[in-house]
Amino acid sequence: MNPNWELQNCCNRDQKLFLVTIGVFTVVILVLWRTFLLIPFKLITVFLHEASHAIACKLTCGQVEGMQVHANEGGVTQTRGGVYWLILPAGYLGSSFWGMVLILASTNLLTAKIAAGCFIAALLIVLFIAKNWTLRGLCIGFIIFIAVIWVLQELTKVRILRYVILFIGVMNSLFSVYDIYDDLISRRVHSSDAEKFAELCPCPCNGVGWGVIWGMISFIFLCGAMYLGLVILS
Numbered sequence: 001m002n003p004n005w006e007l008q009n010c011c012n013r014d015q016k017l018f019l020v021t022i023g024v025f026t027v028v029i030l031v032l033w034r035t036f037l038l039i040p041f042k043l044i045t046v047f048l049h050e051a052s053h054a055i056a057c058k059l060t061c062g063q064v065e066g067m068q069v070h071a072n073e074g075g076v077t078q079t080r081g082g083v084y085w086l087i088l089p090a091g092y093l094g095s096s097f098w099g100m101v102l103i104l105a106s107t108n109l110l111t112a113k114i115a116a117g118c119f120i121a122a123l124l125i126v127l128f129i130a131k132n133w134t135l136r137g138l139c140i141g142f143i144i145f146i147a148v149i150w151v152l153q154e155l156t157k158v159r160i161l162r163y164v165i166l167f168i169g170v171m172n173s174l175f176s177v178y179d180i181y182d183d184l185i186s187r188r189v190h191s192s193d194a195e196k197f198a199e200l201c202p203c204p205c206n207g208v209g210w211g212v213i214w215g216m217i218s219f220i221f222l223c224g225a226m227y228l229g230l231v232i233l234s
Contacts, residue, residue: 025222099173
């Protein structure tokens with residue numbers, strides 16, 4: 001069957017549930033934004049940000065020497081070699097991209113399981129290159145958390161794996177956009193990836209300009225995830 005790109009006869013039950021769930025998760029995240037309850041999910045977004053730097057480094061033949069995630073929602077990835085002007089934007093844009101992937105994976109139980117398995121594998125890999133205990137604890141905690149959710153999915157009537165993957169995806173997408181605004185536009189952190197990228201790039205765009213561009217791309221990823229999710233569910 002051909003994909004329903006025009007979304008004709010939208011929306012069926014699954015599509016409505018998809019949109020409503022994203023809306024509810026968005027409201028919950030905004031309400032709880034300043035509370036300790038979201039700290040682990042904010043840190044997992046930082047983890048995906050730093051992991052994206054590491055992936056870009058490896059794909060451009062560089063060496064990843066270590067990775068850290070800090071309790072203050074900061075992080076750093078030590079790299080050597082690779083293509084620096086590809087590694088720098090990979091953090092913000094990569095975390096937005098993974099948010100989109102997780103949102104799309106949640107539309108089907110099989111793809112949600114695949115996403116959960118890949119996520120656990122990534123956490124296990126990073127566990128061995130982590131340079132601080134905040135990141136190690138985050139990896140161990142989320143490995144146990146996702147594993148427990150998976151076991152509940154298989155052995156009980158508590159079948160929430162898809163919703164957990166969707167929540168992490170929505171949280172990651174929203175926090176990525178916020179992080180770009182907070183770091184690159186409103187506060188303009190001079191050691192940020194965008195400021196470093198502006199120094200490398202020969203075009204006249206400064207760090208704030210790149211922040212706006214990256215923020216728009218991240219928002220497009222979020223909108224694209226919702227649209228493609230509706231197409232998949234049609």
